[in-house]
Ligand SMILES: *[C@@H]1O[C@H](CO)[C@@H](O)[C@H](O)[C@H]1NC(C)=O
Ligand SMILES: *[C@@H]1O[C@H](CO)[C@@H](O)[C@H](O)[C@H]1NC(C)=O
Protein backbone atom coordinates (compact mmCIF):
# COMPACT_ATOMS: atom_id res chain seq x y z
CA UNK A 113 0.00 0.00 0.00
CA UNK A 114 1.40 3.40 -0.71
CA UNK A 115 0.71 6.94 0.24
CA UNK A 116 -1.38 7.51 -2.83
CA UNK A 117 -4.26 5.58 -1.36
CA UNK A 118 -5.45 8.73 0.33
CA UNK A 119 -5.51 10.78 -2.85
CA UNK A 120 -7.64 8.50 -4.93
CA UNK A 121 -11.15 9.45 -4.07
CA UNK A 122 -12.40 11.78 -1.48
CA UNK A 123 -15.84 11.52 -2.93
CA UNK A 124 -16.23 8.12 -4.39
CA UNK A 125 -19.97 8.13 -4.15
CA UNK A 126 -20.50 10.18 -7.29
CA UNK A 127 -18.48 7.60 -9.20
CA UNK A 128 -20.35 4.68 -7.72
CA UNK A 129 -23.81 6.06 -8.28
CA UNK A 130 -22.90 7.07 -11.80
CA UNK A 131 -22.57 3.40 -12.73
CA UNK A 132 -26.18 2.86 -11.70
CA UNK A 133 -25.37 -0.65 -10.60
CA UNK A 134 -26.15 -0.41 -6.95
CA UNK A 135 -28.96 0.87 -4.94
CA UNK A 136 -27.39 3.23 -2.46
CA UNK A 137 -28.83 3.56 0.98
CA UNK A 138 -27.87 6.54 3.04
CA UNK A 139 -27.96 5.84 6.69
CA UNK A 140 -30.03 8.80 7.73
CA UNK A 141 -32.55 8.65 4.94
CA UNK A 142 -35.24 7.26 7.19
CA UNK A 143 -35.96 5.89 10.59
CA UNK A 144 -35.33 2.31 11.60
CA UNK A 145 -38.59 1.89 13.41
CA UNK A 146 -38.79 -1.85 13.65
CA UNK A 147 -35.11 -2.23 14.56
CA UNK A 148 -35.56 0.09 17.51
CA UNK A 149 -38.76 -1.70 18.51
CA UNK A 150 -36.92 -4.96 18.40
CA UNK A 151 -34.06 -3.54 20.41
CA UNK A 152 -36.39 -2.03 22.96
CA UNK A 153 -37.95 -5.43 23.38
CA UNK A 154 -34.52 -7.00 23.82
CA UNK A 155 -33.42 -4.56 26.47
CA UNK A 156 -36.60 -5.08 28.48
CA UNK A 157 -36.13 -8.80 28.33
CA UNK A 158 -32.51 -8.75 29.42
CA UNK A 159 -32.71 -5.98 31.97
CA UNK A 160 -30.17 -3.21 32.08
CA UNK A 161 -26.66 -3.98 33.26
CA UNK A 162 -24.89 -0.88 32.06
CA UNK A 163 -21.18 -1.51 32.22
CA UNK A 164 -17.99 0.14 31.05
CA UNK A 165 -15.91 -1.64 28.47
CA UNK A 166 -12.14 -1.59 27.98
CA UNK A 167 -11.10 -2.25 24.37
CA UNK A 168 -7.39 -3.03 23.90
CA UNK A 169 -5.71 -0.88 21.23
CA UNK A 170 -2.61 -1.19 19.10
CA UNK A 171 -1.00 0.66 16.23
CA UNK A 172 -0.28 4.34 15.87
CA UNK A 173 -1.41 7.18 13.67
CA UNK A 174 2.04 8.07 12.45
CA UNK A 175 2.01 8.53 8.67
CA UNK A 176 5.48 7.04 8.38
CA UNK A 177 4.59 4.05 10.56
CA UNK A 178 1.32 2.10 10.92
CA UNK A 179 -0.97 5.02 10.10
CA UNK A 180 -3.87 3.34 11.87
CA UNK A 181 -5.11 2.19 15.24
CA UNK A 182 -6.67 -1.21 15.78
CA UNK A 183 -8.56 -2.99 18.52
CA UNK A 184 -8.80 -6.62 19.62
CA UNK A 185 -12.23 -8.21 20.01
CA UNK A 186 -13.46 -11.78 20.45
CA UNK A 187 -16.14 -13.27 18.19
CA UNK A 188 -17.96 -16.61 18.15
CA UNK A 189 -17.98 -19.56 20.49
CA UNK A 190 -15.48 -20.75 21.22
CA UNK A 191 -14.31 -17.18 20.93
CA UNK A 192 -11.46 -16.26 18.60
CA UNK A 193 -9.51 -12.99 18.58
CA UNK A 194 -9.86 -10.52 15.73
CA UNK A 195 -7.87 -7.34 15.12
CA UNK A 196 -10.00 -4.63 13.62
CA UNK A 197 -9.29 -1.06 12.61
CA UNK A 198 -11.05 1.42 14.86
CA UNK A 199 -13.04 3.81 12.73
CA UNK A 200 -15.39 6.52 13.93
CA UNK A 201 -16.11 7.41 10.30
CA UNK A 202 -18.13 4.28 9.47
CA UNK A 203 -20.86 2.19 11.03
CA UNK A 204 -20.61 -1.54 10.89
CA UNK A 205 -18.26 -4.12 12.32
CA UNK A 206 -17.11 -6.59 9.70
CA UNK A 207 -14.40 -9.24 9.64
CA UNK A 208 -12.86 -11.30 6.85
CA UNK A 209 -14.71 -14.57 6.39
CA UNK A 210 -13.61 -18.13 5.74
CA UNK A 211 -14.82 -18.50 2.15
CA UNK A 212 -13.26 -15.19 1.09
CA UNK A 213 -10.67 -15.59 -1.64
CA UNK A 214 -9.66 -11.93 -1.83
CA UNK A 215 -9.03 -11.47 1.90
CA UNK A 216 -5.52 -10.94 3.24
CA UNK A 217 -3.93 -13.98 4.93
CA UNK A 218 -1.00 -12.31 6.60
CA UNK A 219 -0.03 -8.95 7.94
CA UNK A 220 3.18 -7.06 8.63
CA UNK A 221 1.68 -5.63 11.80
CA UNK A 222 2.93 -8.59 13.83
CA UNK A 223 -0.55 -10.03 14.38
CA UNK A 224 -2.00 -13.36 13.24
CA UNK A 225 -5.03 -12.89 11.00
CA UNK A 226 -8.10 -15.05 11.58
CA UNK A 227 -10.98 -15.72 9.21
CA UNK A 228 -14.42 -15.93 10.77
CA UNK A 229 -16.13 -19.20 9.96
CA UNK A 230 -19.85 -19.44 10.63
CA UNK A 231 -19.62 -23.24 10.69
CA UNK A 232 -16.90 -23.17 13.37
CA UNK A 233 -18.95 -21.15 15.81
CA UNK A 234 -21.62 -22.91 17.86
CA UNK A 235 -23.55 -19.66 18.20
CA UNK A 236 -23.15 -18.12 14.73
CA UNK A 237 -26.25 -17.64 12.60
CA UNK A 238 -26.86 -16.19 9.19
CA UNK A 239 -29.00 -13.04 9.11
CA UNK A 240 -31.50 -13.49 6.31
CA UNK A 241 -32.95 -10.77 4.10
CA UNK A 242 -36.43 -11.16 5.57
CA UNK A 243 -35.27 -10.34 9.11
CA UNK A 244 -36.00 -6.96 10.68
CA UNK A 245 -32.35 -6.02 10.94
CA UNK A 246 -32.00 -6.29 7.19
CA UNK A 247 -35.06 -4.27 6.26
CA UNK A 248 -34.07 -1.70 8.89
CA UNK A 249 -30.58 -1.28 7.52
CA UNK A 250 -32.03 -0.81 4.05
CA UNK A 251 -35.06 1.16 5.20
CA UNK A 252 -37.56 -1.18 3.68
CA UNK A 253 -38.01 -4.70 2.40
CA UNK A 254 -35.28 -5.88 0.07
CA UNK A 255 -36.38 -6.32 -3.49
CA UNK A 256 -35.90 -9.93 -4.58
CA UNK A 257 -35.77 -11.25 -1.02
CA UNK A 258 -36.68 -14.91 -0.69
CA UNK A 259 -36.59 -16.98 2.52
CA UNK A 260 -33.13 -18.09 3.67
CA UNK A 261 -31.38 -15.67 1.41
CA UNK A 262 -28.54 -13.77 3.11
CA UNK A 263 -28.75 -10.09 3.97
CA UNK A 264 -25.88 -8.65 1.98
CA UNK A 265 -23.83 -5.59 2.67
CA UNK A 266 -21.41 -3.52 0.68
CA UNK A 267 -19.37 -0.72 2.24
CA UNK A 268 -17.32 1.71 0.19
CA UNK A 269 -14.70 3.76 2.01
CA UNK A 270 -13.29 7.16 1.20
CA UNK A 271 -10.22 5.81 -0.56
CA UNK A 272 -12.27 3.70 -2.95
CA UNK A 273 -11.62 0.39 -1.22
CA UNK A 274 -14.68 -1.69 -0.46
CA UNK A 275 -15.92 -4.77 1.32
CA UNK A 276 -18.78 -7.03 0.26
CA UNK A 277 -20.37 -9.74 2.31
CA UNK A 278 -23.39 -10.68 4.35
CA UNK A 279 -24.57 -10.16 7.89
CA UNK A 280 -24.23 -12.81 10.58
CA UNK A 281 -25.26 -12.82 14.21
CA UNK A 282 -22.91 -14.16 16.85
CA UNK A 283 -21.47 -13.43 20.28
CA UNK A 284 -18.90 -10.70 20.78
CA UNK A 285 -16.66 -11.11 23.82
CA UNK A 286 -15.41 -7.96 25.45
CA UNK A 287 -13.66 -6.81 28.62
CA UNK A 288 -16.05 -5.38 31.11
CA UNK A 289 -14.44 -2.96 33.55
CA UNK A 290 -14.80 -4.55 36.99
CA UNK A 291 -12.28 -2.70 39.16
CA UNK A 292 -9.29 -0.39 38.98
CA UNK A 293 -7.32 -1.57 35.93
CA UNK A 294 -9.33 -4.80 36.18
CA UNK A 295 -11.70 -6.39 33.71
CA UNK A 296 -13.83 -9.49 33.48
CA UNK A 297 -15.06 -11.17 30.34
CA UNK A 298 -18.58 -10.34 29.13
CA UNK A 299 -20.51 -11.10 25.97
CA UNK A 300 -23.43 -9.99 23.88
CA UNK A 301 -25.03 -11.16 20.70
CA UNK A 302 -24.38 -8.72 17.84
CA UNK A 303 -24.91 -8.57 14.11
CA UNK A 304 -21.81 -7.90 12.03
CA UNK A 305 -20.59 -8.28 8.50
CA UNK A 306 -18.90 -11.42 7.23
CA UNK A 307 -16.53 -10.13 4.56
CA UNK A 308 -16.57 -12.31 1.46
CA UNK A 309 -14.91 -10.02 -1.06
CA UNK A 310 -12.50 -7.15 -0.47
CA UNK A 311 -11.21 -4.71 -2.99
CA UNK A 312 -8.64 -1.97 -3.00
CA UNK A 313 -6.24 -1.96 -0.11
CA UNK A 314 -8.58 -3.98 2.06
CA UNK A 315 -7.72 -6.99 -0.08
CA UNK A 316 -3.97 -6.66 -0.30
CA UNK A 317 -2.12 -4.57 2.16
CA UNK A 318 1.05 -5.11 4.09
CA UNK A 319 -0.78 -3.57 7.03
CA UNK A 320 -3.72 -5.94 6.79
CA UNK A 321 -6.17 -6.43 9.64
CA UNK A 322 -9.12 -8.78 10.18
CA UNK A 323 -11.67 -6.06 9.53
CA UNK A 324 -12.99 -2.70 10.64
CA UNK A 325 -15.05 -1.78 13.67
CA UNK A 326 -17.21 1.22 12.85
CA UNK A 327 -18.07 3.40 15.83
CA UNK A 328 -20.55 5.53 13.87
CA UNK A 329 -23.90 6.60 15.26
CA UNK A 330 -26.20 4.42 13.22
CA UNK A 331 -28.21 1.64 14.83
CA UNK A 332 -26.15 -0.98 12.99
CA UNK A 333 -22.88 -0.17 14.80
CA UNK A 334 -21.72 -2.46 17.58
CA UNK A 335 -22.01 0.24 20.25
CA UNK A 336 -25.61 0.97 19.19
CA UNK A 337 -26.42 -2.74 19.39
CA UNK A 338 -24.78 -3.08 22.83
CA UNK A 339 -26.64 0.02 23.97
CA UNK A 340 -30.02 -1.17 22.81
CA UNK A 341 -29.38 -4.53 24.48
CA UNK A 342 -28.98 -2.52 27.70
CA UNK A 343 -25.30 -3.42 28.11
CA UNK A 344 -23.67 -0.01 27.74
CA UNK A 345 -24.43 3.68 27.40
CA UNK A 346 -23.76 5.26 24.05
CA UNK A 347 -20.65 7.06 25.20
CA UNK A 348 -17.16 6.08 24.13
CA UNK A 349 -13.75 7.65 24.11
CA UNK A 350 -10.33 7.18 22.66
CA UNK A 351 -6.89 8.38 23.56
CA UNK A 352 -4.60 7.53 20.66
CA UNK A 353 -0.99 7.44 21.73
CA UNK A 354 1.10 8.81 18.87
CA UNK A 355 4.35 8.57 20.83
CA UNK A 356 4.18 4.99 22.10
CA UNK A 357 1.44 3.38 20.00
CA UNK A 358 -1.86 1.98 21.23
CA UNK A 359 -3.64 3.99 23.90
CA UNK A 360 -7.05 3.88 25.54
CA UNK A 361 -10.39 2.96 23.98
CA UNK A 362 -13.32 2.66 26.32
CA UNK A 363 -17.09 2.60 26.35
CA UNK A 364 -18.72 4.35 29.31
CA UNK A 365 -19.02 7.66 31.04
CA UNK A 366 -15.71 9.41 31.68
CA UNK A 367 -15.36 10.95 35.13
CA UNK A 368 -11.72 11.92 34.87
CA UNK A 369 -10.24 13.84 33.07
CA UNK A 370 -12.91 16.51 32.72
CA UNK A 371 -13.63 17.12 29.07
CA UNK A 372 -15.11 20.25 27.54
CA UNK A 373 -17.52 19.53 24.68
CA UNK A 374 -19.10 21.01 21.56
CA UNK A 375 -22.48 19.95 20.08
CA UNK A 376 -22.58 17.39 17.27
CA UNK A 377 -24.43 18.72 14.26
CA UNK A 378 -27.69 16.74 14.13
CA UNK A 379 -28.65 14.27 11.38
CA UNK A 380 -25.26 13.98 9.75
CA UNK A 381 -23.77 10.83 8.37
CA UNK A 382 -20.53 11.36 10.29
CA UNK A 383 -19.39 13.07 13.49
CA UNK A 384 -19.69 16.67 12.36
CA UNK A 385 -18.88 19.68 14.49
CA UNK A 386 -19.01 23.42 14.07
CA UNK A 387 -15.49 24.76 13.44
CA UNK A 388 -15.29 28.53 13.75
CA UNK A 389 -11.69 29.65 13.38
CA UNK A 390 -8.10 28.51 12.95
CA UNK A 391 -5.17 30.08 14.80
CA UNK A 392 -1.52 29.71 13.89
CA UNK A 393 0.67 30.73 16.80
CA UNK A 394 -1.10 33.80 18.15
CA UNK A 395 -2.59 34.84 14.79
CA UNK A 396 -6.18 34.06 13.77
CA UNK A 397 -6.23 33.16 10.07
CA UNK A 398 -8.32 35.48 7.93
CA UNK A 399 -10.68 33.02 6.24
CA UNK A 400 -13.81 33.41 4.07
CA UNK A 401 -16.86 33.44 6.34
CA UNK A 402 -18.56 30.46 4.68
CA UNK A 403 -15.56 28.15 4.69
CA UNK A 404 -16.68 26.06 7.67
CA UNK A 405 -20.38 26.04 6.92
CA UNK A 406 -21.98 22.77 7.78
CA UNK A 407 -24.27 20.75 5.58
CA UNK A 408 -24.03 18.42 2.64
CA UNK A 409 -21.16 20.09 0.85
CA UNK A 410 -19.22 21.33 3.83
CA UNK A 411 -18.64 20.57 7.47
CA UNK A 412 -15.92 19.43 9.80
CA UNK A 413 -15.72 15.70 10.36
CA UNK A 414 -13.97 13.97 13.26
CA UNK A 415 -12.71 10.58 12.03
CA UNK A 416 -10.31 8.26 13.82
CA UNK A 417 -10.20 6.02 10.74
CA UNK A 418 -8.30 8.60 8.70
CA UNK A 419 -4.59 9.12 9.24
CA UNK A 420 -4.13 12.79 8.32
CA UNK A 421 -6.13 16.03 8.34
CA UNK A 422 -7.76 17.45 5.19
CA UNK A 423 -8.57 21.13 4.81
CA UNK A 424 -10.34 23.09 2.06
CA UNK A 425 -8.03 25.05 -0.20
CA UNK A 426 -9.23 28.34 1.32
CA UNK A 427 -7.92 27.17 4.70
CA UNK A 428 -4.97 25.10 3.56
CA UNK A 429 -3.21 27.90 1.64
CA UNK A 430 -3.28 30.55 4.41
CA UNK A 431 -2.45 27.89 7.02
CA UNK A 432 0.64 26.76 5.13
CA UNK A 433 1.87 30.32 4.53
CA UNK A 434 1.42 31.14 8.20
CA UNK A 435 3.24 27.98 9.33
CA UNK A 436 6.11 28.64 6.96
CA UNK A 437 6.23 32.44 7.32
CA UNK A 438 9.46 32.33 9.31
CA UNK A 439 11.05 29.75 7.00
CA UNK A 440 11.08 31.25 3.53
CA UNK A 441 14.57 29.76 3.15
CA UNK A 442 13.38 26.13 3.44
CA UNK A 443 13.99 24.01 0.37
CA UNK A 444 10.60 22.35 -0.17
CA UNK A 445 10.26 19.23 -2.25
CA UNK A 446 7.33 16.97 -2.98
CA UNK A 447 7.45 13.34 -1.83
CA UNK A 448 5.07 10.67 -3.15
CA UNK A 449 3.26 13.37 -5.15
CA UNK A 450 1.50 14.44 -2.01
CA UNK A 451 3.75 15.68 0.77
CA UNK A 452 5.71 18.87 1.12
CA UNK A 453 8.98 17.90 2.77
CA UNK A 454 12.12 19.72 3.85
CA UNK A 455 15.37 19.28 5.75
CA UNK A 456 15.33 20.73 9.24
CA UNK A 457 17.77 20.50 12.11
CA UNK A 458 16.75 21.39 15.62
CA UNK A 459 13.46 21.10 17.42
CA UNK A 460 10.40 21.57 15.23
CA UNK A 461 8.44 22.62 18.30
CA UNK A 462 10.82 25.55 18.76
CA UNK A 463 10.93 26.46 15.09
CA UNK A 464 7.26 26.19 14.06
CA UNK A 465 3.99 27.51 15.49
CA UNK A 466 1.24 25.41 17.06
CA UNK A 467 -2.09 25.32 15.21
CA UNK A 468 -5.32 25.68 17.11
CA UNK A 469 -8.83 24.91 15.83
CA UNK A 470 -11.65 26.80 17.57
CA UNK A 471 -15.07 25.18 17.84
CA UNK A 472 -18.47 26.25 19.03
CA UNK A 473 -18.77 26.51 22.81
CA UNK A 474 -15.17 27.77 22.99
CA UNK A 475 -13.66 24.33 22.69
CA UNK A 476 -10.26 24.37 21.05
CA UNK A 477 -8.03 21.68 19.64
CA UNK A 478 -4.32 22.38 19.71
CA UNK A 479 -1.94 20.62 17.33
CA UNK A 480 1.77 20.96 18.00
CA UNK A 481 4.47 21.02 15.32
CA UNK A 482 5.75 17.54 16.28
CA UNK A 483 2.21 16.28 15.64
CA UNK A 484 1.52 17.90 12.26
CA UNK A 485 5.08 17.37 11.01
CA UNK A 486 6.45 13.86 10.66
CA UNK A 487 10.01 12.73 10.15
CA UNK A 488 10.57 10.33 7.24
CA UNK A 489 14.30 10.04 7.85
CA UNK A 490 16.72 11.86 10.08
CA UNK A 491 16.20 15.63 9.88
CA UNK A 492 13.88 15.12 6.93
CA UNK A 493 10.38 16.36 7.75
CA UNK A 494 7.07 16.35 5.90
CA UNK A 495 3.93 18.36 6.53
CA UNK A 496 0.85 16.33 7.46
CA UNK A 497 -1.81 18.91 6.47
CA UNK A 498 -3.55 17.99 3.24
CA UNK A 499 -5.50 20.10 0.77
CA UNK A 500 -8.93 18.49 0.37
CA UNK A 501 -9.78 20.94 -2.41
CA UNK A 502 -7.12 19.40 -4.64
CA UNK A 503 -8.22 15.87 -3.94
CA UNK A 504 -11.95 16.17 -4.16
CA UNK A 505 -13.44 15.48 -7.56
CA UNK A 506 -16.75 17.14 -7.00
CA UNK A 507 -15.52 20.27 -5.26
CA UNK A 508 -16.75 19.26 -1.82
CA UNK A 509 -15.07 21.54 0.67
CA UNK A 510 -14.78 19.15 3.55
CA UNK A 511 -12.64 19.57 6.59
CA UNK A 512 -11.69 16.18 7.95
CA UNK A 513 -9.71 15.83 11.16
CA UNK A 514 -8.05 12.44 11.49
CA UNK A 515 -5.45 10.86 13.77
CA UNK A 516 -2.90 13.59 12.95
CA UNK A 517 -4.86 15.97 15.16
CA UNK A 518 -6.83 13.53 17.34
CA UNK A 519 -3.82 11.73 18.84
CA UNK A 520 -2.50 12.58 22.31
CA UNK A 521 -5.95 13.73 23.41
CA UNK A 522 -8.78 12.03 25.19
CA UNK A 523 -11.66 12.37 22.73
CA UNK A 524 -15.11 11.66 24.17
CA UNK A 525 -18.11 10.91 21.92
CA UNK A 526 -21.20 11.34 24.07
CA UNK A 527 -24.01 10.21 21.79
CA UNK A 528 -26.52 10.24 24.65
CA UNK A 529 -26.12 14.01 24.85
CA UNK A 530 -25.06 14.52 21.21
CA UNK A 531 -21.79 16.21 22.07
CA UNK A 532 -18.15 15.52 21.39
CA UNK A 533 -15.19 16.87 23.26
CA UNK A 534 -11.51 16.42 24.01
CA UNK A 535 -8.68 17.43 26.22
CA UNK A 536 -4.92 17.06 25.89
CA UNK A 537 -3.98 13.92 27.74
CA UNK A 538 -1.20 11.43 28.37
CA UNK A 539 -2.52 8.42 26.44
CA UNK A 540 -0.06 6.07 28.19
CA UNK A 541 -1.73 6.77 31.51
CA UNK A 542 -5.29 5.94 32.59
CA UNK A 543 -8.74 7.50 32.75
CA UNK A 544 -11.59 7.02 35.22
CA UNK A 545 -15.00 5.70 34.20
CA UNK A 546 -18.28 5.50 36.06
CA UNK A 547 -19.66 2.00 36.55
CA UNK A 548 -23.37 2.70 36.08
CA UNK A 549 -24.43 -0.44 37.86
CA UNK A 550 -22.61 0.04 41.17
CA UNK A 551 -21.90 3.77 41.01
CA UNK A 552 -18.21 3.02 41.55
CA UNK A 553 -15.48 4.83 39.64
CA UNK A 554 -12.85 2.62 38.03
CA UNK A 555 -9.57 3.30 36.32
CA UNK A 556 -9.05 2.10 32.75
CA UNK A 557 -5.48 1.99 31.53
CA UNK A 558 -3.66 2.17 28.22
CA UNK A 559 -2.83 -0.83 26.05
CA UNK A 560 -0.39 -1.36 23.27
CA UNK A 561 -1.09 -4.52 21.32
CA UNK A 562 1.54 -3.60 18.79
CA UNK A 563 4.78 -3.72 20.75
CA UNK A 564 5.89 -6.83 18.88
CA UNK A 565 5.65 -5.66 15.31
CA UNK A 566 8.44 -5.97 12.80
CA UNK A 567 10.08 -3.01 11.12
CA UNK A 568 8.28 -1.94 7.97
CA UNK A 569 9.54 -0.49 4.75
CA UNK A 570 6.25 0.65 3.40
CA UNK A 571 4.33 3.56 4.68
CA UNK A 572 0.62 3.63 4.89
CA UNK A 573 -2.13 6.17 4.99
CA UNK A 574 -5.64 5.24 5.74
CA UNK A 575 -8.66 7.10 4.63
CA UNK A 576 -11.52 4.98 5.73
CA UNK A 577 -14.31 7.46 6.06
CA UNK A 578 -17.52 5.73 5.10
CA UNK A 579 -18.76 6.96 1.78
CA UNK A 580 -21.62 4.64 1.06
CA UNK A 581 -23.34 1.59 2.40
CA UNK A 582 -25.37 -0.22 -0.14
CA UNK A 583 -27.01 -3.41 -0.95
CA UNK A 584 -26.37 -5.60 -3.94
CA UNK A 585 -27.30 -9.23 -4.33
CA UNK A 586 -24.23 -11.16 -5.24
CA UNK A 587 -24.70 -14.37 -3.32
C1 LIG B 1 -32.13 3.83 16.44
O1 LIG B 1 -32.73 3.21 17.54
C2 LIG B 1 -33.26 4.10 18.50
C3 LIG B 1 -33.81 3.30 19.68
O2 LIG B 1 -33.06 2.20 19.94
C4 LIG B 1 -34.34 4.96 17.87
O3 LIG B 1 -34.84 5.88 18.81
C5 LIG B 1 -33.76 5.70 16.67
O4 LIG B 1 -34.76 6.40 16.00
C6 LIG B 1 -33.09 4.75 15.71
N1 LIG B 1 -32.37 5.53 14.74
C7 LIG B 1 -32.51 5.36 13.43
C8 LIG B 1 -31.72 6.25 12.54
O5 LIG B 1 -33.24 4.52 12.97
C1 LIG C 1 -21.79 -15.35 27.78
O1 LIG C 1 -21.63 -15.03 29.16
C2 LIG C 1 -22.37 -15.85 30.02
C3 LIG C 1 -22.24 -15.27 31.42
O2 LIG C 1 -20.91 -15.07 31.76
C4 LIG C 1 -21.85 -17.28 29.92
O3 LIG C 1 -22.60 -18.14 30.76
C5 LIG C 1 -22.02 -17.76 28.48
O4 LIG C 1 -21.44 -19.03 28.32
C6 LIG C 1 -21.33 -16.77 27.52
N1 LIG C 1 -21.68 -17.16 26.17
C7 LIG C 1 -20.81 -17.18 25.18
C8 LIG C 1 -21.33 -17.60 23.86
O5 LIG C 1 -19.66 -16.89 25.34
Ligand SMILES: *[C@@H]1O[C@H](CO)[C@@H](O)[C@H](O)[C@H]1NC(C)=O
Nearest residue numbers: 392393434435437438464465
Ligand atom coordinates in the same frame (compact mmCIF):
# COMPACT_ATOMS: atom_id res chain seq x y z
C1 LIG D 1 8.34 34.13 13.64
O1 LIG D 1 9.44 34.56 14.41
C2 LIG D 1 9.14 35.67 15.26
C3 LIG D 1 10.43 36.15 15.89
O2 LIG D 1 11.16 35.07 16.45
C4 LIG D 1 8.11 35.23 16.29
O3 LIG D 1 7.78 36.31 17.14
C5 LIG D 1 6.87 34.76 15.56
O4 LIG D 1 5.92 34.27 16.49
C6 LIG D 1 7.21 33.68 14.56
N1 LIG D 1 6.03 33.38 13.76
C7 LIG D 1 5.61 32.14 13.58
C8 LIG D 1 4.36 32.00 12.75
O5 LIG D 1 6.16 31.17 14.03
Ligand SMILES: *[C@@H]1O[C@H](CO)[C@@H](O)[C@H](O)[C@H]1NC(C)=O
Nearest residue numbers: 374375376377385386472473
Ligand atom coordinates in the same frame (compact mmCIF):
# COMPACT_ATOMS: atom_id res chain seq x y z
C1 LIG E 1 -22.87 27.76 18.21
O1 LIG E 1 -22.93 28.54 19.36
C2 LIG E 1 -23.85 29.61 19.30
C3 LIG E 1 -23.74 30.43 20.56
O2 LIG E 1 -22.79 29.94 21.44
C4 LIG E 1 -25.25 29.04 19.10
O3 LIG E 1 -26.17 30.09 18.97
C5 LIG E 1 -25.26 28.19 17.86
O4 LIG E 1 -26.53 27.58 17.72
C6 LIG E 1 -24.20 27.12 17.93
N1 LIG E 1 -24.19 26.40 16.68
C7 LIG E 1 -24.14 25.08 16.63
C8 LIG E 1 -24.15 24.49 15.28
O5 LIG E 1 -24.06 24.38 17.61
Ligand SMILES: *[C@@H]1O[C@H](CO)[C@@H](O)[C@H](O)[C@H]1NC(C)=O
Nearest residue numbers: 355537538539540541542558
Ligand atom coordinates in the same frame (compact mmCIF):
# COMPACT_ATOMS: atom_id res chain seq x y z
C1 LIG F 1 2.45 9.31 30.88
O1 LIG F 1 1.99 8.30 31.74
C2 LIG F 1 2.89 7.22 31.88
C3 LIG F 1 2.18 6.14 32.69
O2 LIG F 1 1.62 6.68 33.86
C4 LIG F 1 4.18 7.73 32.54
O3 LIG F 1 5.09 6.67 32.66
C5 LIG F 1 4.77 8.81 31.67
O4 LIG F 1 5.90 9.36 32.30
C6 LIG F 1 3.75 9.91 31.42
N1 LIG F 1 4.30 10.82 30.44
C7 LIG F 1 4.34 12.12 30.65
C8 LIG F 1 4.91 12.94 29.54
O5 LIG F 1 3.93 12.63 31.67
